[in-house]
Amino acid sequence: MVFVKFVSAKSHIRMKALHDEIRIPEFLQELHGQKATVFDLLLTYLAAVLTTALVLYQAQPIGLEAWQFYLLGFLTLDLAGGVVANFTAGTTRYYQKNPGKRCLFIALHVLQPLLLYFTFSDPVNMLPLLLITVYTVIAMLVINHIREYANQRIMGAFLLVLGVTIAFLEPFSQPLMLHLVLLYLVKLLLAFAVRWA
DSSP states (O other): OHHHHHHHHHHHHHHHHHTOEEEOOGGGHHHHOSEEEHHHHHHHHHHHHHHHHHHHHHHGGGOOOHHHHHHHHHHHHHHHHHHHHHHSHHHHHHHHHOHHHHHHHHHHTTHHHHHHHHHHOOGGGHHHHHHHHHHHHHHHHHHHTOOOHHHHHHHHHHHHHHHHHHHHHSOOSSHHHHHHHHHHHIIIIIIISSOOO
């Protein structure tokens, strides 16, 4: 019985340590905010690494050139890790305090679909990616202008469902392209545009 209590106390201490906040170095604050919990950081990087490993494994038979393969890895790391990071309190607080950086973040994400296009270099993807990019930026701006938290969440979910439907109807040249577009939509419409904290 004493052993069970000891193990329980030790596991409680470990769980508490996962929820301790740590200061984030300045060069990583746009990803995680000024402070983040160990738990948030672990899950963010675990999602990024595992998803990237799976995507790169699936991409091997496609025959990408080395630079395309590395670009695919970089984009997947950013998208998968960004989905989780953007749901965290640290990242949400950071962008609430810095509305100018929030607008810059939205603007910079016009580049990701362009990089996706170059990764797969198939003209078939040009129009679908352009449509997804325009839709996502407009949807983010709509969500961003809603002040009531509950309405923002519902609008985010609504616009995400429409975006996912549009993505599935588009003729992407590779299933991996569709997967990355779906991560892009979740990252920006639900995880980032909605203020979760």
